[in-house]
Amino acid sequence: MNTTGKLSALFAAIALAGVTQMAVAADTIKIALAGPISGPVAQYGDMQSIGARMAIEQINKAGGVNGKQLEPVAYDDACDPKQAVAVANKIVNDGIQFVVGHLCSGSTQPASDIYEEEGILMITAASTTPQLTQQGKTLIFRTIGLDNMQGPTAGKYIVEKAKPQRVAILHDKQQYGEGIATAVKKAVEEANIPVALFEGVTAGDKDFSALIAKMKKANVDFVYFGAYHPEMGLLLRQSAEANFKPKFMGPEGVGNTDIIAIAGPASEGMLVTLPKAFDQDPKNAHLVEAFKAKKQDPSGPFVFPSYSAVQVMADAMKATGGENPEDVAKALRSQSFDTPTGTLEFTQVGDLKNFNFVVYEWHADGSKTALTE
Numbered sequence: 001m002n003t004t005g006k007l008s009a010l011f012a013a014i015a016l017a018g019v020t021q022m023a024v025a026a027d028t029i030k031i032a033l034a035g036p037i038s039g040p041v042a043q044y045g046d047m048q049s050i051g052a053r054m055a056i057e058q059i060n061k062a063g064g065v066n067g068k069q070l071e072p073v074a075y076d077d078a079c080d081p082k083q084a085v086a087v088a089n090k091i092v093n094d095g096i097q098f099v100v101g102h103l104c105s106g107s108t109q110p111a112s113d114i115y116e117e118e119g120i121l122m123i124t125a126a127s128t129t130p131q132l133t134q135q136g137k138t139l140i141f142r143t144i145g146l147d148n149m150q151g152p153t154a155g156k157y158i159v160e161k162a163k164p165q166r167v168a169i170l171h172d173k174q175q176y177g178e179g180i181a182t183a184v185k186k187a188v189e190e191a192n193i194p195v196a197l198f199e200g201v202t203a204g205d206k207d208f209s210a211l212i213a214k215m216k217k218a219n220v221d222f223v224y225f226g227a228y229h230p231e232m233g234l235l236l237r238q239s240a241e242a243n244f245k246p247k248f249m250g251p252e253g254v255g256n257t258d259i260i261a262i263a264g265p266a267s268e269g270m271l272v273t274l275p276k277a278f279d280q281d282p283k284n285a286h287l288v289e290a291f292k293a294k295k296q297d298p299s300g301p302f303v304f305p306s307y308s309a310v311q312v313m314a315d316a317m318k319a320t321g322g323e324n325p326e327d328v329a330k331a332l333r334s335q336s337f338d339t340p341t342g343t344l345e346f347t348q349v350g351d352l353k354n355f356n357f358v359v360y361e362w363h364a365d366g367s368k369t370a371l372t373e
Contacts, residue, residue: 028071029323031056031310032091034101034111035126039078040204040230043258043300044103048125049074050296051306052100054287055314065314066321077111079104088114097121097325100309103302105129105176112140121325123313125305128251129179133349139329141346143305143312143339144275145355147180150251153357154180154224154273155187157372162247162271164222168197168215170235172227177203180251181226188224196220201231208235212242221246228253232270233262240266247271252301252357257366268364273357275341277370278304284340308339 033052036045056070064070073096077084084107091099092114099115099122102108108127115122116137123141124132130146158164167188171181178200185198196218201211212235215223223239223246225232232254239245240263249271260267279288279298287307291298298304316331317323336345345353360368 027067028069029065029098029317030071030073030094030096031313032073032075032094032096032099032101034075034077034084034087034091034099035103036079037074037076039080041079041104041228041253043229043256044126044253044302045076045079047300047302048101048103048306050291050294050298051125051300051303052310054290054296055307055310058287058290059310059314065317066323070310070314075101077102077107079107081106081110084108084111085114087111091115091120092118097323098313098328099123100125100306100313103127104174105132105179106174108132109175112137115139119325121313121328123309125309126302127176129175131175131179133351137350139325141309141312141329141332141350143308143341143344143352144302145357146351147176147183147251149355150273150357151180151183152187153359153372154249154251154271155184155191157271157359158184158188158222158224158249159191159193161371162222162249164193164247166194166196166218166220167222167224168199168218168220168246169195170197170211170223170225170227171200172203172231173200174203174227176251176253177226177228179226181224184224184226201227203227203231205231206234208238209242211235212239212244215246216242216244223248225250225254229256229259230262233259233267236263236266236270249273255301255360255362255368257297259362260364260366263364265364267362270362271371272360272362272368274301274360274368275305276356276358277368278341281340287340304341308337308341308344311339312337312344 088111103126105127171177255272316328319331320327359372
């Protein structure tokens with residue numbers, strides 16, 4: 001064969017290899033998993049990751065979606081808004097059209113703006129701020145309830161069961177923490193229970209001695225803290241050390257077993273609102289065993305909602321027979337989906353039509369007792 005013939009054959013082989021690689025790539029549907037892999041609340045990112053990855057594994061074992069396998073791609077935003085924007089832009093540049101995440105509301109909000117503009121469908125299993133879905137976006141969904149559901153659940157318990165004399169309501173000045181603290185404040189004030197303090201602390205603060213002294217002076221007997229577990233753990237421990245022993249309560253952001261390493265015995269008796277314990281549902285026993293076989297904890301509040309986020313995304317793709325985010329979004333709004341977190345239906349703005357938060361009493365051994373249904 002002459003040189004020209006050899007070159008033609010070579011180029012043909014290269015072209016064929018390129019086509020083959022493209023065909024292989026087209027056999028997977030990439031799903032970005034965006035959330036904190038690093039930073040102070042990386043534990044919640046772990047919950048999202050193990051839930052979403054388990055769903056992907058189970059769906060792939062069952063044959064995938066429209067003849068294709070799902071492929072998870074992890075992105076770390078450290079629950080930082082600026083990093084979340086960088087992550088969102090990276091996902092756009094990587095050509096991924098489906099996202100499970102982000103996790104912290106303050107990060108999810110700016111990232112969702114980018115996804116909506118770029119035609120990417122996002123389902124968060126953890127961001128509870130109502131503002132996320134109140135801006136007319138069509139590609140943003142969530143598989144968890146809102147602060148304006150969780151706040152009243154906490155408020156109702158405080159008013160009807162705890163019946164405190166003087167309440168302090170604190171938050172971490174972030175979208176999630178301040179939003180839910182404001183919802184609790186509204187419920188408490190409507191019941192004419194005095195709110196002695198409504199105050200913000202800075203996320204990452206280590207010393208709460210001045211705040212504790214202020215609450216002691218105000219004769220506070222109940223503290224609601226809208227924040228995450230690192231600050232709540234320190235507040236619990238330092239309050240116990242100062243012999244300040246009101247009842248403490250927080251949202252799902254404090255419901256993490258890592259709080260025990262920070263607060264120790266002072267975490268005993270903390271009240272927390274969490275999604276229903278989906279790992280205790282008998283219908284999910286096979287999934288619980290699958291998690292435990294991997295030495296993973298299925299009890300975290302975002303594990304099963306993250307599983308459901310992937311599942312409804314996949315089911316909606318199957319319903320449309322394709323991967324067009326707008327078509328998938330329409331399917332999500334028009335159908336119901338049987339998932340490990342129940343039968344899910346979405347409103348036109350992308351929220352769940354029904355979601356139940358439960359009040360639990362936390363124990364220092366990592367267990368918890370349901371106080372409401």
